Amino acid sequence: MPVSAHDLFLLSPILILLAGAALAVMADLFTPTRDAGLLPFISLGSLAAAAFVLAGLWGRPESAFGGALRVDGVAVFAGLTVVAATALSVLMSASYTRAAGVDFGEYHALMLTAGSGALLLTQAGDLMSAFLGIEVLSIPVYCLVAITRDREKSVEAAVKYFILGAFATGFLLFGVALLYGAVISQPTAASTSAQAALLSLESVGRVPFDNPLLLAGLGMFLIGTGFKIGAVPFHGWVPDAYEGAPAPVTGFMAAVVKVAAFTFLLRAGMVAFPSLGATWGAVLFLIAAATMIVGNVFALAQTNLKRLLAYSSIGHTGYVLVGVIVSSENPSSGSSVLFYLAAYAVTTVGSFGLISLLARPGDELETISSFSGLAARRPGAAAAMTLFMASLAGIPPTAGFMGKFVVFREAIEHASGPSPDASRFLWLAVIGIGTSMIAAYYYLKIVVAMYMKPAEKGEEHPVGADAWGAGLALTLTAAGTLLLGVFPQPVIEWSARALAELLN
Amino acid sequence: MMTLHNCLLLSALLFATGVYGVVARRNVLIMLMSIELMLNGVNVAFVALARYYPRGSDAPAGHVFVLLTMAVAAAEAAVGLAIVLAWFRHRKTTDTDEMRSMRW
Numbered sequence: 001m002p003v004s005a006h007d008l009f010l011l012s013p014i015l016i017l018l019a020g021a022a023l024a025v026m027a028d029l030f031t032p033t034r035d036a037g038l039l040p041f042i043s044l045g046s047l048a049a050a051a052f053v054l055a056g057l058w059g060r061p062e063s064a065f066g067g068a069l070r071v072d073g074v075a076v077f078a079g080l081t082v083v084a085a086t087a088l089s090v091l092m093s094a095s096y097t098r099a100a101g102v103d104f105g106e107y108h109a110l111m112l113t114a115g116s117g118a119l120l121l122t123q124a125g126d127l128m129s130a131f132l133g134i135e136v137l138s139i140p141v142y143c144l145v146a147i148t149r150d151r152e153k154s155v156e157a158a159v160k161y162f163i164l165g166a167f168a169t170g171f172l173l174f175g176v177a178l179l180y181g182a183v184i185s186q187p188t189a190a191s192t193s194a195q196a197a198l199l200s201l202e203s204v205g206r207v208p209f210d211n212p213l214l215l216a217g218l219g220m221f222l223i224g225t226g227f228k229i230g231a232v233p234f235h236g237w238v239p240d241a242y243e244g245a246p247a248p249v250t251g252f253m254a255a256v257v258k259v260a261a262f263t264f265l266l267r268a269g270m271v272a273f274p275s276l277g278a279t280w281g282a283v284l285f286l287i288a289a290a291t292m293i294v295g296n297v298f299a300l301a302q303t304n305l306k307r308l309l310a311y312s313s314i315g316h317t318g319y320v321l322v323g324v325i326v327s328s329e330n331p332s333s334g335s336s337v338l339f340y341l342a343a344y345a346v347t348t349v350g351s352f353g354l355i356s357l358l359a360r361p362g363d364e365l366e367t368i369s370s371f372s373g374l375a376a377r378r379p380g381a382a383a384a385m386t387l388f389m390a391s392l393a394g395i396p397p398t399a400g401f402m403g404k405f406v407v408f409r410e411a412i413e414h415a416s417g418p419s420p421d422a423s424r425f426l427w428l429a430v431i432g433i434g435t436s437m438i439a440a441y442y443y444l445k446i447v448v449a450m451y452m453k454p455a456e457k458g459e460e461h462p463v464g465a466d467a468w469g470a471g472l473a474l475t476l477t478a479a480g481t482l483l484l485g486v487f488p489q490p491v492i493e494w495s496a497r498a499l500a501e502l503l504n
Numbered sequence: 505m506m507t508l509h510n511c512l513l514l515s516a517l518l519f520a521t522g523v524y525g526v527v528a529r530r531n532v533l534i535m536l537m538s539i540e541l542m543l544n545g546v547n548v549a550f551v552a553l554a555r556y557y558p559r560g561s562d563a564p565a566g567h568v569f570v571l572l573t574m575a576v577a578a579a580e581a582a583v584g585l586a587i588v589l590a591w592f593r594h595r596k597t598t599d600t601d602e603m604r605s606m607r608w
Contacts, residue, residue: 128569135576139583146587152594153605158587160603163535166580167526170542173573174519177549180566184557198565240606307606 020046028105070125073498091473118260157244172224178217201272209275242310251352292318343399350477373455399484511552518545
């Protein structure tokens, strides 16, 4: 299979990010007085270039490397979300990493490499590039979690995340091996003898759904991805990893890892596993319901803000899973998943960015009580946090409300569909709306602390002199959260067009 | 006795041994080794499937995947050992029961 220049052009957003990563390490080595102020601009520059190329690929669905990469609307939409979330995380990191003494070139290199893996995952057209994308995304994130290596929490979180992440990789890989076996043992499953075709999602989709290898492989594959997205009962690592990781890294994990993994799950559910509902539908229903309930109920008892948001992100994983389940049987619903992911990414990067803005060297203000009285001293920050909490809770007029609205609307609309299992969708929507109401309590608890409680002694929030990056990122995320809630129509239309390209 | 059935049985056995090791042992280094065992079990499955079915030799996707897995396993081991070492410097142990700085 010859590699054409056009293939390399389609790959170029990923290559640009990797070049930026190399440049960041080099710049750190060769600048005489370790001027770390340059590094964020290298990262942002390469992210902007990647976004430019990606945006240019909008509306022209193509595949590269014999179908290993699919640069279609879904890949571009999710890719731009990934790039934007990475750029916002880089902006948030600048003052935080300086205060924590980890403003190395490697920090930026790791973030850009993880971003390139996320892009690869959103474009994956076969199981090999999907696996590669997951690993290129995960391995740098393990390092990023541990990057403040003087804090025991950070390193401990990394050990837990790494062990469970690598364990999940094993399951995922065994699933891929069984799926490969399912394809190769079917004379008709792969139409051509091209190398990639044996592992392509289309070939997997042509295997009859009662093939035992396919069933077992799909089960293992679901366990592996369940770990990666943090779905119950594979969510054990999420609270520890989110609490221990430096706040900007937590925001990056919550946004970028989820967007990329769910985009692939959406694509795989439509292309490779059209039988998903028929074979594993009941299991998926239980997983989604348990994820929504466990995430939101456990969040109620948390006093640590990062841990609370970790459980909240488990709950949101459940909401996105509802969208994925509905769209595996009704493909046109997939656009609601894309919109939800974009809305969630903006909000979650913003809320973790706020935590990193208020952090002090070696000590993150992360208990809810340390946010008491914030409104009196930092009215802007308190207003932004209120907006993010409203969005996570799904209160209009915010991005989170529109996201939940489109996902649950699809679920309810298709509940009366022809499929015999369609009534499950209604139950999922009911559980989703019920748990959202529970969730409003713990999100409001934070708002109450900021506006109605006096500050605790010694909890002064210092304003970093060089925190312009975090300030800019907070302004952008707050504006995005509001805009997606008030004028969601253009983005909803883009997500629908993106999905139409995948389906054609 | 090199039937596909036996090879897949060996693969499943290796994988299950690895899973048992990760779940049952409390030493981080042994857990790391068990993860390697899981990945090697997967490799056996890939090679066996690619070798057994004639179409696997026409298109060596299965063989290539094994090389990819080995590269990823090496990268994971490097990062994993570095993280474990960083943790060892804090706690002077590799016992996972000592991981107690965060509790729900």
